Structure formats: structure tokens, C-alpha cells
Amino acid sequence: MYAVIMAGGKGTRFWPRSRKTRPKQLLEIVGKRTMIKKTIDRLSPLMSEESIYAVVNMLHLEETMEQTGLPEENIIVEPVGRDTAPCIGLAALHIERKDPEGIMIVLPADHHIEDEESFLETVSAAKVVASRDGYLVTLGISPKSPSTGFGYIEKGELLGEIDSREFFRVERFAEKPDLETARRFLSEGSFSWNSGMFIWKVSTILEEIRTHIPSLHAGLMEIREAIGTDEEMDVVSKVYSSIEGISIDCGIMEKSDISVVIPSDFGWNDVGTWASLDEVMPRDEHGNVVKGKCLTVGTRDTVVYGRDKLIVTLGLERMVIVDTEDAILIADKDSSQDVKKIVKMLEEEGMDEYL
Amino acid sequence: MYAVIMAGGKGTRFWPRSRKTRPKQLLEIVGKRTMIKKTIDRLSPLMSEESIYAVVNMLHLEETMEQTGLPEENIIVEPVGRDTAPCIGLAALHIERKDPEGIMIVLPADHHIEDEESFLETVSAAKVVASRDGYLVTLGISPKSPSTGFGYIEKGELLGEIDSREFFRVERFAEKPDLETARRFLSEGSFSWNSGMFIWKVSTILEEIRTHIPSLHAGLMEIREAIGTDEEMDVVSKVYSSIEGISIDCGIMEKSDISVVIPSDFGWNDVGTWASLDEVMPRDEHGNVVKGKCLTVGTRDTVVYGRDKLIVTLGLERMVIVDTEDAILIADKDSSQDVKKIVKMLEEEGMDEYL
Numbered sequence: 153m154y155a156v157i158m159a160g161g162k163g164t165r166f167w168p169r170s171r172k173t174r175p176k177q178l179l180e181i182v183g184k185r186t187m188i189k190k191t192i193d194r195l196s197p198l199m200s201e202e203s204i205y206a207v208v209n210m211l212h213l214e215e216t217m218e219q220t221g222l223p224e225e226n227i228i229v230e231p232v233g234r235d236t237a238p239c240i241g242l243a244a245l246h247i248e249r250k251d252p253e254g255i256m257i258v259l260p261a262d263h264h265i266e267d268e269e270s271f272l273e274t275v276s277a278a279k280v281v282a283s284r285d286g287y288l289v290t291l292g293i294s295p296k297s298p299s300t301g302f303g304y305i306e307k308g309e310l311l312g313e314i315d316s317r318e319f320f321r322v323e324r325f326a327e328k329p330d331l332e333t334a335r336r337f338l339s340e341g342s343f344s345w346n347s348g349m350f351i352w353k354v355s356t357i358l359e360e361i362r363t364h365i366p367s368l369h370a371g372l373m374e375i376r377e378a379i380g381t382d383e384e385m386d387v388v389s390k391v392y393s394s395i396e397g398i399s400i401d402c403g404i405m406e407k408s409d410i411s412v413v414i415p416s417d418f419g420w421n422d423v424g425t426w427a428s429l430d431e432v433m434p435r436d437e438h439g440n441v442v443k444g445k446c447l448t449v450g451t452r453d454t455v456v457y458g459r460d461k462l463i464v465t466l467g468l469e470r471m472v473i474v475d476t477e478d479a480i481l482i483a484d485k486d487s488s489q490d491v492k493k494i495v496k497m498l499e500e501e502g503m504d505e506y507l
Numbered sequence: 508m509y510a511v512i513m514a515g516g517k518g519t520r521f522w523p524r525s526r527k528t529r530p531k532q533l534l535e536i537v538g539k540r541t542m543i544k545k546t547i548d549r550l551s552p553l554m555s556e557e558s559i560y561a562v563v564n565m566l567h568l569e570e571t572m573e574q575t576g577l578p579e580e581n582i583i584v585e586p587v588g589r590d591t592a593p594c595i596g597l598a599a600l601h602i603e604r605k606d607p608e609g610i611m612i613v614l615p616a617d618h619h620i621e622d623e624e625s626f627l628e629t630v631s632a633a634k635v636v637a638s639r640d641g642y643l644v645t646l647g648i649s650p651k652s653p654s655t656g657f658g659y660i661e662k663g664e665l666l667g668e669i670d671s672r673e674f675f676r677v678e679r680f681a682e683k684p685d686l687e688t689a690r691r692f693l694s695e696g697s698f699s700w701n702s703g704m705f706i707w708k709v710s711t712i713l714e715e716i717r718t719h720i721p722s723l724h725a726g727l728m729e730i731r732e733a734i735g736t737d738e739e740m741d742v743v744s745k746v747y748s749s750i751e752g753i754s755i756d757c758g759i760m761e762k763s764d765i766s767v768v769i770p771s772d773f774g775w776n777d778v779g780t781w782a783s784l785d786e787v788m789p790r791d792e793h794g795n796v797v798k799g800k801c802l803t804v805g806t807r808d809t810v811v812y813g814r815d816k817l818i819v820t821l822g823l824e825r826m827v828i829v830d831t832e833d834a835i836l837i838a839d840k841d842s843s844q845d846v847k848k849i850v851k852m853l854e855e856e857g858m859d860e861y862l
């Protein structure tokens with residue numbers, strides 16, 4: 153079994169801690185290890201490091217190698233981001249050279265999983281469905297709330313069960329809904345959150361790319377010839393400059409007849425914003441999540457992410473405070489989706505030293 | 508004419524900028540000069556620096572001398588704080604040696620005055636009332652709101668008018684009232700805020716101390732003998748260790764028959780809390796007061812007091828943010844009176860490095 157960790161994210165919503173050269177997956181957001189390191193460590197019962205690949209932007213190559221300790225040849229560099237379908241196709245080519253009939257699991261580098269044992273059991277079940285039945289498997293997350301921050305997957309016909317984990321034909325993928333729609337999804341009971349995790353045979357996904365995104369497949373075939381030669385990076389760059397960005401969800405999973413979903417529940421969280429930290433980190437008796445040297449007085453439901461400087465909060469409610477060496481963010485929790493707008497403003501203002 | 512600037516304040520409500528060795532009067536809170544420097548500069552049309560005295564705690568002697576440039580002999584050190592009556596009595600002794608019939612004005616070191624010209628005109632009028640009529644004069648401030656943060660002075664009989672400034676017999680001094688009482692004071696129209704500013708003849712105040720606080724007067728007489736000798740500090744320390752702390756308001760002004768008040772209006776503000784900065788500093792179009800490098804996004808009525816570090820605020824309302832080298836305060840504006848509680852907590856926790 154092989155893993156592909158998609159680590160091309162920019163993570164602007166974790167500014168000021170996340171920066172161009174240090175996006176969310178390379179930060180210690182939850183606990184003491186970085187997100188990508190935790191993602192890799194989580195897989196260790198299933199495979200050795202030689203079987204784990206990471207796809208990164210050139211900007212993060214060095215830091216990713218240092219943090220993960222993965223073999224150099226397992227770190228795949230994309231010249232530009234073209235969404236998940238090209239990323240997955242490129243990684244599939246690398247694994248194909250070792251093991252064309254291998255099973256690959258595709259994972260985002262920056263998500264949190266609470267119950268690792270349940271996660272591993274689900275992946276094992278998915279592996280059987282992918283290898284034995286030849287399906288494209290995605291792990292759906294049983295929704296906890298009518299979130300408007302995730303895409304949803306509607307399940308169709310029940311196809312079978314492995315180790316008490318059911319798998320269903322995918323009826324459809326739904327984009328991030330409005331609140332009313334999200335509430336309907338939740339009440340209907342047939343929807344999962346789209347976690348962005350997939351399991352399939354290398355040969356199956358490449359075949360499905362050929363069927364559903366032939367232009368991408370053509371590009372991948374050019375790259376396949378060049379892998380391991382001096383021309384590799386040039387060919388990858390040429391192909392990437394010509395292909396369109398497209399997600400694996402839209403490009404393959406929605407169109408394919410062999411997409412299945414395993415509804416799961418292993419304490420998944422995409423840790424999308426500073427405010428979401430209170431879902432994945434221990435809270436004090438007043439609902440505060442505090443890291444660093446901090447004195448919280450009359451303060452409730454607040455996230456404080458400090459460093460060496462003393463942070464004193466007084467009379468706060470539902471706030472986010474993040475201190476870094478050169479910048480401090482103080483935000484209302486309900487505005488924490490807008491942190492990415494700040495990064496845009498800093499770009500526009502030419503304040504590049506903070507990017 | 509002589510001035511006595513009472514500069515013994517601790518200013519804990521301006522933590523983390525105010526510290527034990529650097530209380531509010533020694534900080535640049537409003538504008539580019541420190542509060543005490545502004546207080547002294549404001550008097551320059553009335554007198555030379557040789558006539559200005561400052562009463563300080565030993566902890567602040569050096570910094571006060573450096574900031575004010577006052578002659579060394581004009582900086583009077585109190586061994587401990589004993590409220591305003593002993594402080595004023597001690598200063599009166601020093602001035603008496605130069606000019607027993609001189610007029611002295613007593614001023615807090617850390618208040619803001621918007622209309623300096625009107626202030627100087629009021630002081631000139633008060634000087635006449637003090638020298639010609641021998642009254643103890645206090646400057647009352649026409650109240651702008653039913654504040655519960657100040658003491659009040661009720662005026663009685665109209666005694667006269669100088670340069671269109673009326674002066675009244677003091678009916679009574681009222682302690683900081685509750686909101687209902689404050690509203691009544693405001694509607695009755697006969698109350699002023701107690702600004703803590705006084706004008707009188709040196710001989711008059713010493714005589715009134717003899718009448719109303721004989722124990723203090725006895726101590727002062729001991730000190731008078733020792734001033735200028737090697738024993739001066741020892742005698743002051745001995746006297747201060749035995750006398751009781753008492754304010755000039757309670758000890759003299761309330762009891763004396765010759766107390767008068769001049770209701771005034773020169774944009775006075777005691778700048779009592781971080782939140783009050785928005786009353787004395789320019790606000791942007793969203794009501795924010797910003798100092799230092801700051802990006803305010805969706806933020807209203809907030810005070811940001813930064814340094815070199817970039818501070819980004821997002822979706823805030825009515826907050827106070829103060830950054831210093833080793834500590835950051837983030838407070839709700841309505842809690843800014845409680846900043847002094849933080850200082851107490853830091854003391855109790857033994858976090859002396861932040862005091």
C-alpha cells in the first residue's frame with residue numbers, strides 16, 4: 153500500500169503564523185508535531201516511509217524533506233498548483249513505476265484525526281474495497297452540524313460491508329451549500345462531509361483519468377516517459393503550463409460509475425481556521441484554548457496562541473489572538489474565515505515581509 | 508507664582524506600558540511628550556522652571572529629573588506616599604523658604620488639558636482670588652456626563668467674578684457617586700468634577716493645615732527645621748512614618764471656611780484608563796485610536812497602542828490592545844478599569860518581571 157500526501161496548500165487562514173514559506177501543513181498547529189508529520193506518523197502502522205509520497209510546491213521542498221524525513225525521491229514537486237486531479241495523476245505515475253497494481257491512499261497534509269485507530273480500520277476496509285472490487289473509494293465524514301464550510305457526498309445504493317463498515321455507491325458530490333441546504337442534507341441522513349481522502353488502485357485511477365480527463369491523461373503520458381531522466385522537470389513544467397486546474401471530485405469522482413463512499417466517524421477535523429482550534433485542542437474550564445505564556449481574566453471561549461511574550465486578556469469572549477515574532481492578530485472568532493482577506497490586503501499593500 | 512506638580516502616582520491602569528519604574532506621568536500617553544513634561548510646559552507662560560517643583564517617589568527621581576530638566580533642588584522626594592495633604596504641606600515648606608507669601612498652584616502630573624489658553628486664563632483668575640482675597644481656590648470642571656469615576660464639588664454662594672470667571676464658596680465635596688447620584692448632580696447644575704487642582708498662598712495653606720490637621724502641621728514644623736541640613740531625609744522619613752495618609756480634599760478643603768471653587772471648562776481629562784484615550788486622541792473614521800504599525804479591518808471604536816510589531820485587528824468593537832516589549836494586553840473597553848487588578852494578580856503570582 154502507498155500513500156500520497158497532498159501538501160501544496162497555502163494555509164493563508166492561519167496567518168500570521170502561516171507564511172508563504174511555512175503554510176499550515178508545516179506548522180505545529182495542534183500539539184507538538186507539525187500537521188504533515190502527524191499525517192505521516194498516523195500511517196506508520198500501515199506502511200513504511202518508503203511507500204509514502206508527498207506532493208509539494210518548490211517553495212516548501214526543503215522544509216518538507218526536513219520535517220518528514222521522507223526519501224528524497226518520494227517528494228514530488230509541482231511547478232504550480234493545478235488542483236487535485238493533476239497532483240494525484242502525477243503521484244500515481246511515480247507509484248506505478250514501483251507497483252502498477254498497488255493501492256494508493258490520497259490524503260490532505262493538514263487535517264486532524266482524533267481517533268487514529270478507527271481511521272486505520274476504515275482505511276483497511278477501504279483498501280479491500282479498492283483492491284478486491286476495483287472501486288474508487290472516498291471516505292465520507294458523518295456530519296456533526298449543518299456546516300457550510302465543506303462539500304457534501306450523497307450516498308446511493310448500499311454495495312456491501314467490510315468489518316462492519318458499509319460502502320455505498322456515490323449518488324453525487326455537492327459543493328459547499330448554503331445554510332438551509334446544509335440543514336436539509338443533515339436531516340436527510342444520506343450525506344457525508346467530503347474529507348478529500350481517497351483510496352484506489354493506481355491502475356484504476358489512471359484508467360479513470362484516461363476516460364474522464366483525456367487531456368490530463370495525455371499530459372501524464374508525456375511525463376511518464378520523462379520520469380527519471382534529465383528532462384523530467386522540464387516536461388512536468390511544460391505539461392503543467394498547458395493543463396487546466398481541476399479537482400479529482402469534479403473531474404473523476406462525480407463522473408465515474410465506480411465511485412463509492414464509506415461513511416466514517418473518526419473525529420476528523422480540517423482545522424480550517426484559528427477559531428476551529430477549540431474543536432481539536434483541550435479547553436480550560438472557561439472554554440479557552442491557550443498556548444504560550446498567558447493570563448486570561450474574565451475571558452471565555454477564546455483562542456490564544458502565544459510565544460514567549462506574556463499575553464493578558466481581560467473581559468474577552470469568542471476571540472482569537474495569535475502572536476508571532478513580527479505580527480499579532482486579534483480577531484473576533486466569527487471573522488476568522490476572513491483571515492485570508494488580510495493576507496490579500498498585505499499583498500496589495502506591498503507588505504511582503506509579512507507574507 | 509510657584510507650581511507643585513504631584514508626581515507620585517503609580518498609574519497601574521496603564522499596564523503593560525506603565526511599570527513600577529515608569530508610571531503614567533513618565534509615559535508618552537497622549538502625543539509625543541510625557542504627561543509630566545506636558546504639565547510643566549503648559550505652565551511656561553506663567554513662570555520659569557526655577558519656580559516649578561515636583562514631588563516624587565524615590566523610584567522615579569532620576570527619570571523625573573531627566574524628563575523635566577527641573578533644578579535638582581526643586582524635585583522633592585517623599586519616602587512613602589501619604590496622600591495629597593502631606594505632599595502639599597511638604598512642598599509648601601520648600602516654597603516658603605523662597606517666598607512665604609508666594610502663590611502656589613498644585614497640579615497632578617498626569618492629566619490632559621485640551622484648551623491650554625483657557626486653562627492659563629483660569630489659573631490667572633484663581634491667582635487673584637488666592638492672593639487678593641486669601642481663599643483656598645480649587646478648579647472645578649463643568650461635568651460633561653454623569654461620571655462615577657470622579658469626585659464632585661458642590662458650589663454654594665457666588666462670591667465674585669474675575670475676568671468673567673465666577674468663584675463660589677464650596678458647599679461640599681462629594682466622593683465618587685453611584686450612577687443615580689451622578690445623574691442627579693448633573694441635573695442640579697451646581698456640581699463640578701473635582702480636578703485635584705488648587706491655588707492658594709503658601710502662608711494660607713500652612714495656616715489651614717495648622718488649624719485642621721495639627722498633627723501633620725507638627726510634623727511639618729520638624730521638617731522645616733531640617734530642610735537644607737544633612738538630617739533632612741532622615742527627619743522627613745521619620746515624620747512620614749508617623750503621620751496618617753489624608754487627602755487635601757478631606758483634610759482641609761471640606762473643613763475650611765475659605766474654600767472656593769471656580770467652575771471651569773478647558774477640556775480637562777484625567778486620562779484614567781486606556782479606554783479614555785479615545786476622548787483625548789484623534790480617532791479615524793471608524794472611531795479607532797491607533798498608534799504604531801496597525802491594520803484595522805472591520806474594527807470600530809478600538810484603541811490600539813502598538814510598537815514596531817504589526818498589529819492586525821479583525822472584526823473588533825470597543826477593545827483595547829497594547830503591545831510592549833515583553834507583554835501584550837487585550838481588553839474589552841468596559842473592563843479597562845480592571846487593568847489594575849491584573850497588576851495585583853501579577854504581584855500575587857510573583858511575576859515581578861512584569862511589574
